[in-house]
Amino acid sequence: MLDIRDLHVHYDGIHALKGVSLHVEEKRIVTLLGANGAGKSTTVRAISGIVPASSGEILFQGMPVNKKPAHLIQRQGLVHVPEGRKVFANLTVRENLMMGAYNNRDKAEVNQVMDMVLTKFPILKERTAQLGGTLSGGEQQKLTVGRAMMSKPRLLIMDEPSLGLAPMVVAEVFRIIEEIRSEGVTVFLIEQNANAALKIADYAYLLETGRIVLEGTGEKLLNNPKIKQAYLGESLETAFQD
Template sequence: MGRWMKVLKIEDLHVYYGGIHALKGISMEVPENKIVTLVGANGAGKSTTLRAVSGLVPAAGGRITWRGEEITGSKTVDIVKKGITLVPEGRRIFANLTVLENLHMGAYARTDKEEIKKDINKIYEMFPRLREREWQAAGTLSGGEQQMLAIGRALMSRPKLLMMDEPSLGLAPLLVKEVFRIIKEIHSQGMTILLIEQNARAALQVADYGYVLETGRIVLQGPGQELAANAEVQKAYLGRS
C-alpha cells in the first residue's frame, strides 16, 4: 500500500452497537482511484465500518481522516459534501418517488442545475433501464433496477469516494455480474471505491486491495488476487477446502 496516495485513513477505530463492541481497533487505508474491499462473515463489522465513516454511528475511539483532515464525529451531511457517499445495504431508495425524483434526491446538496441535468443524462447512459422508467415509482422497479437506481442516486452527489454495502445482495446471478461490470466501469472513470460484498470471490477479483474482518478485527490484508488465492480465505469465504 506504500506507493499509493491514501485518501481515507482509519486508525484504531472502536465502535459499540448497544452493548456490543462491534469494531475493536481496526486500522485500514483506501488509496485514491483504487477498489478496496472488506470481506468477512455476517456480523464481522463490515457495515459498521462504512456507517462509522459516513457519520451514521459514532466512534468510541480512534480516528478517521479524509485527505488528511479528521472527520471523526462530523455530521453525515458534511461528510457527503466532502465527497464521501454510501450506497446502503438493501438499496433504501425512496419507494414512493419516481426514478427521476430519486436521482434529484442524490443531488440535494448541489445547486448547479445545468450540471445536475448533465449528470442525470450520464446516469441514464450508464443505466438505460432507468431512462425507460424515469416516471415510474421506484418501489415498482425490480431488485436489480432498484440497485442501479441506488448507485445512480449516490453518483449524483459527485462523490470522490463511493462506499457500497452489499450491492449484489439478493440479486440473480446474471444481475450480480451486471453489478460488478458497473463497479468496474465506475472505477475506470477514476472513482475510488470501498466495497463490502457477501460474494467474496467476485469482490476480491475486482479489488486492488482487501481486508478480512473477523468479529471486529482485521485478521488478514493484502492485494485482492493474493487474498483470493490464500488457503485460509478460500476455506472460510470462497467455499473451497
C-alpha cells in the first residue's frame, strides 16, 4: 500500500529525515514510534505532500506521490488525521464532517458516508449542530477521524491520536483504530504511546533522530527489553549499541 525508500527531508537548515525506508502493507496497522523530535511528524507530512522531500521515493499503491500536491494525494485515498486534531472551531460538527467530503460531488454517496460516520460515532450524531471548538478533546479527536472517514480513505495516517487525552478516551480511540482496520482501511499510526500502539500494531518501526533504528512485529517490539529501556529515559542511540 505504501512504500518509502531512502527518504531525506531538509527544512530550516535541519536534516530532519536521513534515509528513512519503511513499508505499510494493505489492511494492516503499522506504527511509527519515536521520542519528540525523532522525525515522526516530518515523515507523515512528507508522505501527505505537506513538506517536500529532498530525495528518495514515496510510492502509494505502486505510484510515486512525492512530487504531487497534498490535495491530489488525498484524492487518491491517502488521508491524514493531523496531530493536535485541527478541527474547524467555528464550524458545526456536521460542517466539519462535510469538509472531509469536499472532493466528492456525489451527494447521495456523501449522505450515505455521513450516516455511516454518525453511526460509528454516536456522540457526534447527538451534536451535529454544535460548534467543533466547543467539543471536549476526545470528542474533537473522534470528529477528526470522522472527517477523515468522509473521504473514504484507502490508507489512513493518524498522527498522535492519543495526545492529550485521558486514559479511558485513549482506550476508546485505539478501539476505533482497530475497528477501522477491520473494515478494510489500512492504518499508519504515529504514536508516542508505545505500549498502546504496539498492542494493536501488526508491524512497527522505531525512529530516532531521523533514522529507523529497529523494526519488527508489534508483539516483538512490545517484548523487546531495549524498547522498554529506551522509553524509560535512556537515549535510543545508547540503548541500541550492543
